[in-house]
Amino acid sequence: MTASRRKALFLDRDGVINVEQGYVHRIEDFEFRTGIFDLCRAAQRLDYLPVVVTNQAGIARGYYTESQFLALTDWMVDRFAEEQVRIARVYYCPYHPIHGIGQYKVDSPDRKPRPGMLLRARDDLGLDLASSVLVGDKLSDIEAAEAAGVGVKILLASRDDAAEAAAGRYHSLPSLDEV
16 A cells, blocks of 8 residues: 655745735735735644745746745745744746746746646655645636646635636635635
C-alpha cells in the first residue's frame, strides 16, 4: 500500500492573500485580506499545505523586477510564519504571451488558466489534487484548478458572480470569512 498523498490549500496571491491593488510589488502597498491567516491556520489544522500559485504579469510588463517580487515574497512568507502559518511553497509565473517584454514574452504552461504551477506543486510536494482546495479571485484560477483536477474550487466574488457556481463548477463566496 502506498503512503497517502498530501493535500494542499492553493491560494492565488493578489485578490486572495492581499487586497487587489494592481501590480503590488512593494511592502508598503501590500495589505493582507481579512481572514487569510485564520483560513490558513484552520487549513493547517486539517493537514492542508498552504501553497501560493500566482501569475505575475507585472514582471512580464516591466512594472517591477523578479528580484523585487522575490523580496516581497520573502517578506510575505515571513509574515505568515509570524502568524503560525508555514507556506509550503510559492509558485509564480512571470510571463505574459502578449504584453511580455523581452525574455518574459512567453506563452508559458504555468500561466493560469493553464495548470502548470498546480501540476508542478503536485509533483514537487507529493500532493493529491483531487483532495486539495484552490481559492482564487478570477475565473482563470478556477480554470487552472479544473484542468489540474483540484477537487474543491472557491472563487472570491460578489454574490452577482454566482451563475456558474450555481451550475456546480465552483463555490462563489464574497469573503474569506465564509470559506
